[in-house]
Amino acid sequence: MLELTGVSRSFGDVRALDSVSFAVERGRLTGFVGGNGAGKTTAMRIVLGVLSADAGSVSIDGRPVDAATRRTFGYMPEERGLYPRMRVAEQLAYLARLHGVDRATADRRARELLTRLDLVGRADDRLDTLSLGNQQRAQIAAALVHEPSLLVLDEPFSGLDPIAVDTVMSVLSERAHAGAPVLFSSHQLDVVERLCDDVVIIAGGRIVAAGDREQLRAQHTEPRYRLRGGGDQRWLAEVPGLEVLERSEGEALFQADEATAQRALEAALAHGPVTEFAPVRPSLAEIFREVIRDEAPRGRTAVAA
Amino acid sequence: MSTQNPGRLALLVAEREITTQLRSRAFIVSTAIMLVGILAGIVIGSAVSRHSESSPAGGSGTERVAVVPATAGDLQGLPGFVAVPVADEAAARAAVQDGTVKAALLPGAAGATVRIVALDSAPATLVAVLTRAPAVELISPAAVSDTLRYLVPFGFGIVFLIVVMVFGQTIAQNTVIEKQTRVVEVLLSAVPARVLMAGKVAGGSVLALGQAAAMALVTLLALKITGQNHVISLVGAPVGWFVVFFVVGFVLFAAMFAAAASLVSRVEDTGPVVLPVTVLGLIPFYLVIFGTGSAVLMRVLSYVPFSAVMAMPVRVFLGDAAWWEPPVSLLLLVATAAGVVMLAAMVYERSVLRTGARVRLGDVLGRRAAA
Numbered sequence: 001m002l003e004l005t006g007v008s009r010s011f012g013d014v015r016a017l018d019s020v021s022f023a024v025e026r027g028r029l030t031g032f033v034g035g036n037g038a039g040k041t042t043a044m045r046i047v048l049g050v051l052s053a054d055a056g057s058v059s060i061d062g063r064p065v066d067a068a069t070r071r072t073f074g075y076m077p078e079e080r081g082l083y084p085r086m087r088v089a090e091q092l093a094y095l096a097r098l099h100g101v102d103r104a105t106a107d108r109r110a111r112e113l114l115t116r117l118d119l120v121g122r123a124d125d126r127l128d129t130l131s132l133g134n135q136q137r138a139q140i141a142a143a144l145v146h147e148p149s150l151l152v153l154d155e156p157f158s159g160l161d162p163i164a165v166d167t168v169m170s171v172l173s174e175r176a177h178a179g180a181p182v183l184f185s186s187h188q189l190d191v192v193e194r195l196c197d198d199v200v201i202i203a204g205g206r207i208v209a210a211g212d213r214e215q216l217r218a219q220h221t222e223p224r225y226r227l228r229g230g231g232d233q234r235w236l237a238e239v240p241g242l243e244v245l246e247r248s249e250g251e252a253l254f255q256a257d258e259a260t261a262q263r264a265l266e267a268a269l270a271h272g273p274v275t276e277f278a279p280v281r282p283s284l285a286e287i288f289r290e291v292i293r294d295e296a297p298r299g300r301t302a303v304a305a
Numbered sequence: 306m307s308t309q310n311p312g313r314l315a316l317l318v319a320e321r322e323i324t325t326q327l328r329s330r331a332f333i334v335s336t337a338i339m340l341v342g343i344l345a346g347i348v349i350g351s352a353v354s355r356h357s358e359s360s361p362a363g364g365s366g367t368e369r370v371a372v373v374p375a376t377a378g379d380l381q382g383l384p385g386f387v388a389v390p391v392a393d394e395a396a397a398r399a400a401v402q403d404g405t406v407k408a409a410l411l412p413g414a415a416g417a418t419v420r421i422v423a424l425d426s427a428p429a430t431l432v433a434v435l436t437r438a439p440a441v442e443l444i445s446p447a448a449v450s451d452t453l454r455y456l457v458p459f460g461f462g463i464v465f466l467i468v469v470m471v472f473g474q475t476i477a478q479n480t481v482i483e484k485q486t487r488v489v490e491v492l493l494s495a496v497p498a499r500v501l502m503a504g505k506v507a508g509g510s511v512l513a514l515g516q517a518a519a520m521a522l523v524t525l526l527a528l529k530i531t532g533q534n535h536v537i538s539l540v541g542a543p544v545g546w547f548v549v550f551f552v553v554g555f556v557l558f559a560a561m562f563a564a565a566a567s568l569v570s571r572v573e574d575t576g577p578v579v580l581p582v583t584v585l586g587l588i589p590f591y592l593v594i595f596g597t598g599s600a601v602l603m604r605v606l607s608y609v610p611f612s613a614v615m616a617m618p619v620r621v622f623l624g625d626a627a628w629w630e631p632p633v634s635l636l637l638l639v640a641t642a643a644g645v646v647m648l649a650a651m652v653y654e655r656s657v658l659r660t661g662a663r664v665r666l667g668d669v670l671g672r673r674a675a676a
Contacts, residue, residue, distance in 0.1 A: 048494045050658065067497065075494040081487025086325070097317055098495040142491060 001025050002047065002065075002150055002181045007056030009042055016042040018205040019056065024150075024181040024198070029172060031196035031213075032185040033288060039205040040185045041078050044152050047183070048075045060150065060181075071099055074148030074175075078155050078185075080139050084128035088138050089114060091127060092145045099146035106145070113141045117167060136160055140168055144175065151175055153184040157191055169195055193284040201291055208291040213284070220287045221279065225261050227252045228276035230268025239264050253280065311500045318496065318504025319511065326475065326512055336516060339467070340523045347527035370431060371397040371409035379419055380410060383434050398422060407431075457540060458597050458619040461547055462590045464520055465614050468551075469558045469586050472513040476505055476559050477566035477579050480657075484570050489657055498654035502567075506559040506646070513555045517548075543622035546631050547614070550638065554614035557642040558586060564649035567657045568664045578663070585611050593619060600625060608634050610641035 002024040009017040017039045024030045034040045045051035047058055049070045058065045082091055092110035097103060114120040117137045122130055127138060136159045143153060151172065157165050176182045183200075186192050192199060199216055201209040209216055227233070228251045236244050236252055241260040246253040256264060261279075268274050282290070326332050372380055372388045373396075380388045389406050391397045397409035401424055408423040408431055421431060483489040492501055521544060528537050565578045589612030596602040597619060606616035607626070613634045620626040648670075655669040 045490075050490055050493045071495055073494065075491060077487060077490040079487035079490065081483075081489065081491055083482075083488055084486055094317075094321055095491065095495065098314065098492065 001061055002183070003059050003062075004043065004047070005057050005059070007043065007046055007053045007058065009046060009051065009054050016205055017046070017053075020202070020205070020207055021056075022200045022207050022210045024183045026179050026181050027176055028181070028197040029176050029195055030181070030183045030198040030200060031192035032183055032200050032202065033189065033192055033284070034185070034202035035292060038202045040202055041154055043202070044075075044154050044183070044185065045077075047152055048073060050075075050077075069149075072146070072149040074143040074146065074151045074153075076139055076143040076153040076156055080135065082127050082135070082138060082142060085126055087124050088119070088127055088130070089123035092138070092141055095142050096145040099148075101146050109145050109147070110141070113145055114138075116171060117141055132159055133161060133164060137164065137168070140171070144171065148175070148180060150180050151182045151184075153182075155186055156184050157186055157188055165191065189283070189285040189288060199284065201288060203292045209287065216287060217281045217284075220290060221281050222255065223257055223261070224253060224255050224280040225264075226276060226278050226280050227254065227264070227268055227274065229272060229274040231271030233268075233271075235267060235271060236264065239267060251276075311497070311503075314496050314500045315504040315507055318501055319508035322479065322505055322508025323512055326508075335471075336519070340519060343520055343523050344527045347524065348531055351531035351533065368408070368428065368431065369406040370428075371400045371406040373397055373409075373411060375412045376410040376419055379435070385430065386434075453536065453539070454597060454623070455594075457543070457622050458615070459594050460524075461543075461618050462594050462615045464517055465551060465554065466586055466590045468513045468517050469555060470583065471516075472509045472555070473558050473562035473582065473586075474579070475512075476509045477562040477575055478572065479505065480563050480566035480653075481569060481572050481575050484567065484657060485572060493658065498657055499650045501657075502560070502563050502650055502653045505563055506556055509559045510552065510555050513559075514548075514552060517551060521548075540622060543618040546621050547618035550614040550617060550631075550635060553635065553638050553642050554610075557610065557638070557645055558582065560642075560646040560649035561585070564652040567653040568666065568669075570659075570663075574663060588612075589615060592616075597623070608637060610638045613638050 003021075004023075005021050007017055007020045008015070020039065020043055032040050032044070042051065046053045047065075049065070049067065060069060063069075086094070089107070089110045092113065093103070093106040096106035096109055101109065111120060111123060114123050117140065119134060119137050119141070122134060127135060130138065140153070140156060143151060153172075156168060156172075160168060172182055172184070193213070196213055198211060199209070199213050200207060209220075211219075224245070227236075233247055233250065233252050236242065236247070236254060239256075239260065242254055242256040242264055244252055244254045254261075254264070265274065265277050268277070367385050367387045369387045369389050370380060371391045373391060373393055377388060377390060380386055389400065391400055391409075394409075394411055397406075397411060400406045401409050401422055404424070408421050408428045410431075411420045411422060412418075413420045419435065421428065421435075483492065489501075496504075525537060528534070561582045562579055565582050566575055568578050569575060589606065589609070592602065592606055593612055593615040596606060596616075603616055603620055603625065606612040607620050607630070609616075617626065617631050617634045621631060652666065652669050656664040
């Protein structure tokens with residue numbers, strides 16, 4: 001388990017991270033969500049040791065992360081970057097060797113990974129001859145080629161078509177199931193919602209919500225229910241303790257506590273057949289908007305996101 | 306992982322720098338052109354000088370000299386002169402005046418055997434053949450000809466300058482490209498910044514030394530072809546010192562190029578930041594090639610680390626340096642290089658991740674500089 005504890009970092013007068021603490025469990029995909037300049041990239045760079053923290057610690061399985069451990073991590077930075085004039089497979093093998101893999105293994109893994117990512121046909125082409133989407137795959141391969149013990153990916157899905165998203169996703173899940181903690185950031189909240197086991201939400205350099213995706217949704221679920229059927233539904237307004245939020249065409253959205261909702265269901269059944277009755281859970285996007293709104297905006301924007 | 310010691314990582318980085326460069330067609334072609342240029346320069350130069358050495362006596366033609374009956378015998382048997390008999394001194398003077406002859410040989414005044422009359426300058430060759438030169442004994446003959454006195458400093462200087470500029474610029478370019486393409490962030494997740502820089506400097510140094518060695522070999526080859534073996538024996542020891550100074554001096558410059566380049570994020574911005582480093586190489590070069598006449602200046606230059614690479618081997622060549630001087634100067638150079646490399650590593654480490662506007666040197670060297 002990767003754990004950040006009280007990590008802070010400032011750039012000049014700007015506090016990019018303010019006592020950030022969260023954990024990334026082994027075997028789980030953790031989505032890292034936040035607006036522009038919220039501090040995602042800074043936090044990730046600190047995990048990788050590319051940037052140093054002013055305060056706080058990063059540990060893995062309870063031990064502080066040192067340089068040797070970091071070298072087993074895999075990283076895909078937000079700002080994409082590989083050598084444009086180097087051949088793809090050669091470049092991957094080079095990066096694997098920098099991470100301590102021997103030459104023969106590095107060559108073999110580079111080819112395997114390219115095959116897995118449907119890129120093996122371009123293995124001996126120069127990177128800058130590849131399309132942007134394929135360069136993106138090569139970048140993901142670069143993060144994976146040394147079979148990292150932990151994966152940190154900054155916006156791995158941006159620029160990928162839906163099929164590529166699925167391919168990459170299955171590769172990431174594989175790494176997670178092999179026991180590596182996987183942390184990735186994304187602006188595409190629907191992707192995070194679909195793929196992540198855990199979610200960490202950061203705003204203004206602070207963690208505003210973190211935990212199991214479903215638990216988070218449950219926590220942020222206001223007691224809302226959707227009711228379809230039950231006659232003309234005008235009677236709903238007379239149920240005590242119940243507030244109708246929306247009503248149209250035999251469908252209503254109302255707010256009520258659990259007991260009141262059950263009474264409303266009984267009343268509905270008495271008025272006519274009910275085709276749907278369900279608690280309404282917010283999407284990640286809604287939770288995100290909610291928790292972000294609660295955060296007081298910072299005076300200045302961060303220089304490094 | 307204990308297997309990843311910094312030395313191995315730096316070697317890996319150096320290896321990539323070297324193979325990338327060796328695969329660059331521009332590099333191979335420019336090196337080939339340079340080597341061919343050196344070879345051609347020496348061979349042609351030697352042919353030209355041999356030609357001009359053989360010309361004074363015979364030359365392309367002959368000099369016409371007017372003789373009167375009294376002096377006709379004096380010119381007989383001298384190669385390169387054609388005697389043009391004239392009646393008397395007046396006729397001889399007229400012939401000189403109208404240019405039909407170069408000079409006139411007339412009977413000498415009292416005491417002298419002959420007298421030469423020429424138009425506006427003394428006909429040196431004629432004077433020479435008619436004069437008996439006294440024997441000359443030099444107590445301490447100059448070991449080195451004037452041509453060599455000029456060529457050797459120039460050679461050392463130009464080789465160092467070219468190699469430093471070419472490979473220094475390459476290191477600077479690669480540093481900026483890594484920053485511009487952001488690959489540096491991926492690299493830094495595996496390799497500490499200092500190790501990355503060390504690998505770059507090492508790779509550049511190997512290439513630089515290789516190219517310098519190739520130039521030296523071609524020079525020796527050319528001297529051998531043209532039969533100038535005496536030159537080879539003259540430059541042997543200075544070249545040995547030059548190689549040692551060269552390696553250390555190159556590392557000094559390479560580190561400065563890498564650090565300077567790490568301050569900017571775009572290849573287009575590289576020029577201005579590496580300019581001061583370039584100037585640090587150019588000024589000593591000019592001082593050394595134009596300063597060989599001044600022993601004091603050369604002595605100073607041979608101890609200043611930025612010019613020592615060029616100046617000290619020249620002093621060894623000229624026989625001006627005491628045995629202990631090159632080692633002392635080398636020690637100074639090594640110490641300076643070590644200091645500059647450490648400083649450069651600090652600059653590199655602190656600025657290599659900062660993209661966007663040019664990083665100010667003061668910012669990264671300040672005590673509270675962001676890492």
